[in-house]
Amino acid sequence: MIAALNGAFDDISKAMKLHRVWVALAHEDIGDQHRRTTLGPLWLLVNYVAFVGTFVFVFQPAGKGAAGYAAYVAIGLLVWFYLMEVMSMSVALFQREESFIEGTTLPLFVYVMRLALQSIIRAGYAIVGCVVILIFSGSPVGMPWLWSLAGLFLILFATPPLITVFAFLGAFFPDSQFIVGNLLRVGMFFTPVFWMNKGQDPVQKYAYEWNPFTYFLEIVRLPITNGEFPAHAFTVTIMASLVTWAIALLLLGRYRKQVVFLI
Amino acid sequence: MVSIKLDNVSLVYKLHDKLTLSAPDRRVGGPGGRIEGSGRKQFVQALDGVSFELRAGDRLGLVGPNGAGKTTLLKVLYGIYEPSGGSVAIEGKVDALFNINIGFRREATGRRNIVLRGLISGWTETEIEEKMEDIIAFSELGDFIDLPFKAYSQGMAARLAFSAATALDPEILLMDEWIGAGDASFQEKAKRRMDELAEKAGIIVLASHSEALIQSVCTKKLTLKSGRIESLTTEPVKRAGKVAKL
Ligand SMILES: Nc1ncnc2c1ncn2[C@@H]1O[C@H](COP(=O)(O)OP(=O)(O)OP(=O)(O)O)[C@@H](O)[C@H]1O
Ligand SMILES: [Mg+2]
Numbered sequence: 001m002i003a004a005l006n007g008a009f010d011d012i013s014k015a016m017k018l019h020r021v022w023v024a025l026a027h028e029d030i031g032d033q034h035r036r037t038t039l040g041p042l043w044l045l046v047n048y049v050a051f052v053g054t055f056v057f058v059f060q061p062a063g064k065g066a067a068g069y070a071a072y073v074a075i076g077l078l079v080w081f082y083l084m085e086v087m088s089m090s091v092a093l094f095q096r097e098e099s100f101i102e103g104t105t106l107p108l109f110v111y112v113m114r115l116a117l118q119s120i121i122r123a124g125y126a127i128v129g130c131v132v133i134l135i136f137s138g139s140p141v142g143m144p145w146l147w148s149l150a151g152l153f154l155i156l157f158a159t160p161p162l163i164t165v166f167a168f169l170g171a172f173f174p175d176s177q178f179i180v181g182n183l184l185r186v187g188m189f190f191t192p193v194f195w196m197n198k199g200q201d202p203v204q205k206y207a208y209e210w211n212p213f214t215y216f217l218e219i220v221r222l223p224i225t226n227g228e229f230p231a232h233a234f235t236v237t238i239m240a241s242l243v244t245w246a247i248a249l250l251l252l253g254r255y256r257k258q259v260v261f262l263i
Numbered sequence: 264m265v266s267i268k269l270d271n272v273s274l275v276y277k278l279h280d281k282l283t284l285s286a287p288d289r290r291v292g293g294p295g296g297r298i299e300g301s302g303r304k305q306f307v308q309a310l311d312g313v314s315f316e317l318r319a320g321d322r323l324g325l326v327g328p329n330g331a332g333k334t335t336l337l338k339v340l341y342g343i344y345e346p347s348g349g350s351v352a353i354e355g356k357v358d359a360l361f362n363i364n365i366g367f368r369r370e371a372t373g374r375r376n377i378v379l380r381g382l383i384s385g386w387t388e389t390e391i392e393e394k395m396e397d398i399i400a401f402s403e404l405g406d407f408i409d410l411p412f413k414a415y416s417q418g419m420a421a422r423l424a425f426s427a428a429t430a431l432d433p434e435i436l437l438m439d440e441w442i443g444a445g446d447a448s449f450q451e452k453a454k455r456r457m458d459e460l461a462e463k464a465g466i467i468v469l470a471s472h473s474e475a476l477i478q479s480v481c482t483k484k485l486t487l488k489s490g491r492i493e494s495l496t497t498e499p500v501k502r503a504g505k506v507a508k509l
Contacts, residue, residue, distance in 0.1 A: 018382070018383075018385065020382050020388070021379075021382045021383055024378070024379055024382055025379070028368055028370075028371060028379070031370070032368070032370050035370060099362070099364070099365055100365065100366065101343075102338075102343065102365075103343070103359075103361050103362055103365030103366065104343075104365065104366060104383055105341060105342045105343055106383060257345045260343055260344060261276060261277060261344075
């Protein structure tokens with residue numbers, strides 16, 4: 001256990017020294033994904049705004065609930081799309097990096113950070129759209145926005161271990177790539193991304209309370225929509241992040257040398 | 264002091280370690296290592312009891328039929344594979360040239376690819392900048408250096424890969440079947456650079472099926488067969504300057 005942790009920290013610290021590698025590669029990735037398109041990565045912004053617009057158009061409740069709904073969906077989709085992209089890209093991470101893993105001695109955490117940074121940059125375009133929507137929909141700008149920001153940082157903190165855990169899952173259990181993909185598609189309906197928990201429908205109530213992703217969404221959303229500090233959601237998210245880190249460190253420490261034989 | 268020491272190294276590829284819902288496929292024998300076990304627990308013994316020692320200035324040629332374990336041995340030396348048994352002790356800065364396309368991005372220019380390759384090998388930005396013109400000059404790619412990598416021919420890619428891998432004077436250079444794609448004049452140039460490298464008390468390990476190449480570059484020859492050492496001989500040394508015909 002101690003040996004595993006040492007191994008993991010060794011891998012991580014080597015990867016941090018090589019930060020130029022994953023920064024450069026992440027930028028190349030973003031560039032390649034949008035090469036030869038006119039709007040380039042601005043498509044990410046367009047996609048996001050189109051999605052929010054569609055949801056608002058279809059699901060906006062009538063009457064006085066209407067005002068806050070755009071903000072509700074805008075933040076919900078921002079966080080959910082980010083988490084969904086991170087998880088669905090992670091399960092095949094090591095397979096995608098096969099030629100690097102079999103041809104270089106880069107620490108595995110380099111690939112984790114490469115994907116993390118790439119996802120963060122992509123989410124950055126959506127954040128711009130989100131802020132614009134929030135301001136136009138009349139969410140009062142104030143101190144609670146700082147709690148939201150803290151929530152975003154907490155999500156960033158949880159990103160590398162989340163990627164690590166899903167990447168190992170995909171390497172050891174290749175079928176999980178399809179299982180995770182399907183679960184994520186269904187997961188949107190069991191996560192309060194676009195529906196609000198009124199506490200009346202029992203299914204909705206369970207989906208709200210027992211889904212860890214609820215709390216990842218709420219730490220960013222509640223400060224802005226309700227103007228409050230969501231202590232419970234923060235506590236749950238911090239615990240979940242720490243548990244994910246612990247699992248990620250153990251996996252990395254114990255199995256990082258096995259990955260090359262599995263892909 | 265630059266050195267390599269392998270003691271009783273073995274390496275096993277396990278074929279069905281992954282958890283899967285599908286039935287394990289049946290593989291049939293042929294050339295290569297030894298396939299053992301059955302069903303879910305098949306494995307290939309790619310290296311078996313390999314021991315040898317290299318010192319500064321040694322140039323080792325790895326030969327053997329397809330599947331003998333040459334590539335596997337190079338990857339163990341580089342540290343990509345942890346051996347299943349035995350021990351590997353290496354002193355010195357190692358660089359390797361396996362597949363010429365590794366670490367190159369198709370969409371990026373040659374110049375950008377040199378930067379990426381350098382970063383991956385752990386060079387600093389100043390080192391990369393200092394070596395950039397050398398690498399470009401040695402590769403003789405000229406204006407092509409600013410075209411995307413996908414526009415390169417195999418030989419041009421090989422030139423770029425070799426120039427980059429040898430630019431920072433690695434103490435230990437591992438190479439796997441790379442040279443075939445380069446033309447005759449580049450092969451001679453590459454050979455001279457390898458001579459220089461070995462003279463600076465480096466170690467070169469080169470796997471190849473070309474007897475002529477091995478004879479002109481190497482001072483020792485290790486023959487592998489089904490993962491075992493068949494023979495380890497010292498070749499008559501051909502001095503640098505007298506370039507052998509390939
Ligand atoms: N990823 C892998 N998974 C399973 N078996 C492998 C893997 N890579 C190589 N092997 C097996 O290990 C043995 C040694 O392979 P290796 O690639 O080292 O041979 P080689 O000497 O480089 O051959 P060649 O001359 O064809 O390049 C072979 O039997 C091969 O089938
Ligand atoms: Mg080979």
